[in-house]
Amino acid sequence: MRFTTFRPPVINIVFGTFYRHHPGGSSIHPNPALFKNLNFTLPSTTESPTHWYIIGPSLSGKTTFLQILSGSHLCFPPSARSYPYLSMDEVPHRLRVPHKAIQYVGFNNDGLASSVTTSAYLSARYESKREDTDFSLRDFLLGNTELNPLKRPPEGGFNPKLFDRVVRDLKLAELLDLPVTFLSNGQGRRARIARALLSTPEVLLLDEPFMGLDPPTVAGLSPLLHGLASRASPRLILSARPQDPIPDWITHLAYLRGDCQIGAIGEKQVVLEKLRQYVREVWNGKSKEDESLPVHNLVHVGRTLTADGIDGEPLMGEKALKASESPIAQDAGVSRNIGEPIVEMNGCKVQYRGKIALGNWVQEIDGKKQEGLSWTVRRGERWGIFGPNGSGKTTIVSLICSDHPQTYSLPMKLFGRSRLPEVGSDQLPLTFWDIQARIGHSSPEIHQHMPRNLTVKEVVANAWADTFRSKAVLDEQAREKIKACLRWFEAELNPEFIKTSKLGSDAQESSDLQWADHYMFGELSFSAQRVALFLRAIIKNPDIVVLDEACSGMDDGVRNRCLLFLEHGETKSYSKNDDGSETIVESDASKSNNVKVGGLNENQALICISHIREEIPDCIREWICLPEANSGLPARFGVSKAPLGRDEKSWRRIWGM
Structure with missing residues (x-):
């Protein structure tokens, strides 16, 4: 008879409501409730893989949702959010707190890392004279970006095999000796993902990881992320815009409304069917469109990202594409006067x-x-x-x-x-x-x-x-x-x-x-x-x-x-x-x-x-x-x-x- 050991979830949120500021405090800024009565569980076991994709339009709170998972923002009641797996003996001591075990990687143009000094002006990245703080990509990936020689290197040690694999898969091998300020926008994105992977966190939150990457790189990056997610090394949660295709290995979706609330959450096919039904009812006049869940943001959802590129049709097929397309202005085809x-x-x-x-x-x-x-x-x-x-x-x-x-x-x-x-x-x-x-x-x-x-x-x-x-x-x-x-x-x-x-x-x-x-x-x-x-x-x-x-x-x-x-x-x-x-x-x-x-x-x-x-x-x-x-x-x-x-x-x- 086979016995299986119960392993508690990494993240467990049960009817939690979140705020940026204390709801009882006074603030000149609005302080609405975020994701009221949220239920979310990220299991620690890989026997039943759950790969999450958080989808939402601008201002829907994708980044806020990921921050909530990592422990940010106030939770009411406080006991509604917990991280039971992190207290297990099999978790390394350095990862037993959420801000260490759960890493967020965003692409908000604040530089490759807060510890790496970037150029003070645009042309600096192209100049031959280098500053002492212009670290190479290799140093950036290994965490060797401190000017203080007495400061300890990052915890966790160096894994040469993991380094070689990540660098190879993300096509960074030829860039290792370049200063990080020399990297292009897309190369910098891949570098941030690589550094996060090398820190071996329990959970990696990637905020729109495919944004800014060329089509061939996107098609190649998705299988790499799938491999990491399948091994739970680390567990991945990705966010995306409604028009972005869904990787074929994703199992669960959360679609966010425009008011920082959940529109639909659960298994991928169940969520897609719920959104499809909503669009049908609005188009057929059976229900009124919700201002926080506009139809034009939904109709592109459902296309699939495979290793060969984007495949499949969106929620409502060709009709959806035509309905959501921005119409061409009447004078778009007039002849132009080309000058000097x-x-x-x-x-x-x-x-x-x-x-x-x-x-x-x-x-x-x-x-x-x-x-x-x-x-x-x-x-x-x-x-x-x-x-x-x-x-x-x-x-x-x-x-x-x-x-x-x-x-x-x-x-x-x-x-x-x-x-x-x-x-x-x-x-x-x-x-x-x-x-x-x-x-x-x-x-x-x-x-x-x-x-x-x-x-x-x-x-x-x-x-x-x-x-x-x-x-x-x-x-x-x-x-x-x-x-x-x-x-x-x-x-x-x-x-x-x-x-x-x-x-x-x-x-x-x-x-x-x-x-x-x-x-x-x-x-x-x-x-x-x-x-x-x-x-x-x-x-x-x-x-x-x-x-x-x-x-x-x-x-x-x-x-x-x-x-x-x-x-x-x-x-x-x-x-x-x-x-x-x-x-x-x-x-x-x-x-x-x-x-x-x-x-x-x-x-x-x-x-x-x-x-x-x-x-x-x-x-x-x-x-x-x-x-x-x-x-x-x-x-x-x-x-x-x-x-x-x-x-x-x-x-x-x-x-x-």
């Missing part, structure tokens, strides 16, 4: 200590072969830059924005002028400040360096400032633009915003913007921070708008409103139909001739970087796809006839899929 060149690269090759990071190929230009990247951007053009992580996309942006020191020595011109004096020319070279004033830029790097103690209004107004911390010089037109943007996106930016029946942000009646002077950038959710940086990049109609992963972290609805605002400003808004779909209509501001912020014009160029086709603006037509680093293959160029966000065929051709 404003970015000219004539054989650019970026290299560090003999190692080529960009342009390691031979390109054919007008029948002649030329080494390096040759590329021209003209006024009125809308470019997409694609390629795997580490292929040089952000390096191209740093050259255009003149953050990269090699901009001075490379064969390139910005706005028809060189960075250095030209022989026989009376033109003065462009200064760094001249270039910065003519470019609007939103990226994970900008997000990382933006001071958290600026108010929401100061972040948007920073478009008119010379540096992140200098005072913006504003005229009356600039002030009106800032007010218009804050009103238009109040639902996305104001944590205290009370939803009305209006869809989108076409609500001009709200004139009180005190919240924008009250809330700090660091107090906003990740999605709201991205919206603020997006507005900062486009608000003053710069000559070049650069959007590098600008919409990552936003759910479908927020992203669609941002992209519509990019192209049309206040002139267009969304109108919601009875079946949950949306229609683009003329806005109230346009009808009353009160538009303060317009969309892109023919004198501007747009450059967009994204790994998610739905995050690509409809106006993008021209594209460049960079090859895998050091593959020797040239960059590929093309033009899409249809919006890439809706043209699956063109999107697959770009990625060679």
